[in-house]
Amino acid sequence: DTGVSQNPRHKITKRGQNVTFRCDPISEHNRLYWYRQTLGQGPEFLTYFQNEAQLEKSRLLSDRFSAERPKGSFSTLEIQRTEQGDSAMYLCASSTRLRTSDQETQYFGPGTRLLVL
Amino acid sequence: DQQVKQNSPSLSVQEGRISILNCDYTNSMFDYFLWYKKYPAEGPTFLISISSIKDKNEDGRFTVFLNKSAKHLSLHIVPSQPGDSAVYFCAASDFPGNQFYFGTGTSLTVIP
Numbered sequence: 001d002t003g004v005s006q007n008p009r010h011k012i013t014k015r016g017q018n019v020t021f022r023c024d025p026i027s028e029h030n031r032l033y034w035y036r037q038t039l040g041q042g043p044e045f046l047t048y049f050q051n052e053a054q055l056e057k058s059r060l061l062s063d064r065f066s067a068e069r070p071k072g073s074f075s076t077l078e079i080q081r082t083e084q085g086d087s088a089m090y091l092c093a094s095s096t097r098l099r100t101s102d103q104e105t106q107y108f109g110p111g112t113r114l115l116v117l
Numbered sequence: 118d119q120q121v122k123q124n125s126p127s128l129s130v131q132e133g134r135i136s137i138l139n140c141d142y143t144n145s146m147f148d149y150f151l152w153y154k155k156y157p158a159e160g161p162t163f164l165i166s167i168s169s170i171k172d173k174n175e176d177g178r179f180t181v182f183l184n185k186s187a188k189h190l191s192l193h194i195v196p197s198q199p200g201d202s203a204v205y206f207c208a209a210s211d212f213p214g215n216q217f218y219f220g221t222g223t224s225l226t227v228i229p
Contacts, residue, residue: 106217
């Protein structure tokens, strides 16, 4: 399977704990995105990487959130001191844009569903 | 502020008939639009896209129409099949921007 994969698929944690999610993009994709989706809403942009560089962060990404893509391949999203409001589906997507003029399509993974008790 | 809006949370259609899903946007800088389909417990799956230089793009049973003056796009599925039952999200980008802005989704049910 050469699609985007995410682990774990589900995570239940207690408020105040730290959690880390992993995303493995499609191998030839140089761009990687993190989104959050809550019930009844569409995905909301959190941050994106081009290769290993984190180029944009949403104001939704508080200082408790950190994302890395150390070698330009897989990425991790860590949430420190989780709060009940962090309960959501966390989606990863990848794409490729070789030239500035290229359009791109983002391909999504299955998501990690987080429940903070 | 919701820049992409899908005002119909749900839609039911008989199998074989046409499904029309609508999407409105407010940002005139958006010039690339996509539709995604999402099944429960899965991530969104890309369906079809359209650039603002076009007003129609067709792929098999799926056609997307773009009306830039009205800031409106629609997805037509014909004929509808029970396997099309899913939540459909429209998304927009202010190319060459990097953010995709998603609507809240429309849940389509195709009745056999």
